[in-house]
Amino acid sequence: MAALQLSPIVAGAWRMAEWQMSPEQRLGWIQASLERGFTSFDHADIYGGYSVEALFGQALALAPGLRERIQLVSKCGIQLVTPARSGNAIKHYDTSAAHVRASVENSLKGLRTDRLDLLLIHRPDALLDADELAHCFLQLQRDGKVLHFGVSNFTAAQFELLHSRIPLATNQVECSPLHLDPLHDGTFDQAQRLGVAPMIWSPLAGGSLFTRQDEHAQKLRWIMGEVAGQLGVSIGTLALAWLMRLPCMPVPVIGSHRLQALDEARAATAVRLSAQDWYRVWTAAAGREVA
Numbered sequence: 001m002a003a004l005q006l007s008p009i010v011a012g013a014w015r016m017a018e019w020q021m022s023p024e025q026r027l028g029w030i031q032a033s034l035e036r037g038f039t040s041f042d043h044a045d046i047y048g049g050y051s052v053e054a055l056f057g058q059a060l061a062l063a064p065g066l067r068e069r070i071q072l073v074s075k076c077g078i079q080l081v082t083p084a085r086s087g088n089a090i091k092h093y094d095t096s097a098a099h100v101r102a103s104v105e106n107s108l109k110g111l112r113t114d115r116l117d118l119l120l121i122h123r124p125d126a127l128l129d130a131d132e133l134a135h136c137f138l139q140l141q142r143d144g145k146v147l148h149f150g151v152s153n154f155t156a157a158q159f160e161l162l163h164s165r166i167p168l169a170t171n172q173v174e175c176s177p178l179h180l181d182p183l184h185d186g187t188f189d190q191a192q193r194l195g196v197a198p199m200i201w202s203p204l205a206g207g208s209l210f211t212r213q214d215e216h217a218q219k220l221r222w223i224m225g226e227v228a229g230q231l232g233v234s235i236g237t238l239a240l241a242w243l244m245r246l247p248c249m250p251v252p253v254i255g256s257h258r259l260q261a262l263d264e265a266r267a268a269t270a271v272r273l274s275a276q277d278w279y280r281v282w283t284a285a286a287g288r289e290v291a
């Protein structure tokens with residue numbers, strides 16, 4: 001099995017249902033992402049109340065051949081209480097082999113594809129049976145339905161457990177100048193030690209990097225504006241370049257529908273921050289100097 005190859009920045013489809021786009025406009029967004037080098041697309045079964053994969057698949061069907069030029073990531077394991085899942089009486093996690101297989105079949109159908117390039121377990125599940133899940137992953141791989149596997153929002157210890165049963169390709173976690181946890185809780189140390197690049201969700205803090213009005217966020221924005229100005233880039237570009245500067249080689253998953261934001265993301269691939277600029281952002285983000 002060839003190693004997983006994601007684009008340096010991944011386009012996230014979480015918000016696609018909110019974009020209120022026609023199938024042609026959704027295809028336009030996919031193609032605009034591709035033109036900027038973002039060939040990998042991030043999904044989950046639950047996005048848009050279990051609707052986004054089908055919205056994406058509908059757009060993909062308009063351009064035969066496009067599937068071969070992209071990588072599709074999806075997730076499963078969260079069970080929502082919604083009319084679309086009438087059997088769910090309470091929000092819960094399900095990482096049983098039966099649920100994972102059924103969810104993969106749904107994802108393939110929605111995305112109108114015969115395979116996922118990467119499947120992630122969306123959240124750590126206290127009932128996760130690592131042997132059962134590893135066996136299920138191997139079967140899905142043998143069937144050609146999923147090429148690679150990973151997890152999301154797992155602690156280093158939770159990652160270690162499943163990784164001891166089957167090689168995992170990533171841990172997709174939240175990180176941004178407004179969310180520093182993985183820098184300091186062992187997540188990124190583990191990623192670097194194992195050579196397993198993490199994917200980063202909400203790298204712009206879901207937009208609140210630009211909009212949060214509390215004193216800490218305003219001060220951070222001011223410092224980031226100063227550093228970005230000196231580098232001749234936008235704050236969005238700086239935020240992504242700041243993450244990509246980490247030696248564990250993070251892959252940001254961005255979530256904008258705007259072409260300008262896609263351009264600003266692409267610009268980040270050409271920026272390498274000095275250690276001092278990186279720490280200017282960290283100092284503002286952490287609200288203190290290093291010791």
Ligand SMILES: NC(=O)c1ccc[n+]([C@@H]2O[C@H](COP(=O)([O-])OP(=O)(O)OC[C@H]3O[C@@H](n4cnc5c(N)ncnc54)[C@H](OP(=O)(O)O)[C@@H]3O)[C@@H](O)[C@H]2O)c1
Pocket residue numbers: 011012013014015042043122152153172173200201202203204205206207208210236253254255256257258261264
């Ligand atoms: N694994 C998980 O548990 C998990 C959880 C959440 C998300 N994700 C994945 O991560 C992806 C990205 O998450 P996200 O959407 O929160 O990422 P993000 O890139 O941090 O935030 C994107 C949001 O910020 C807004 N925004 C405002 N100003 C912007 C600017 N100057 N540049 C760029 N965006 C700006 C965007 O609105 P506009 O569209 O108007 O630009 C959009 O609503 C999701 O699509 C999903 O695939 C995974």
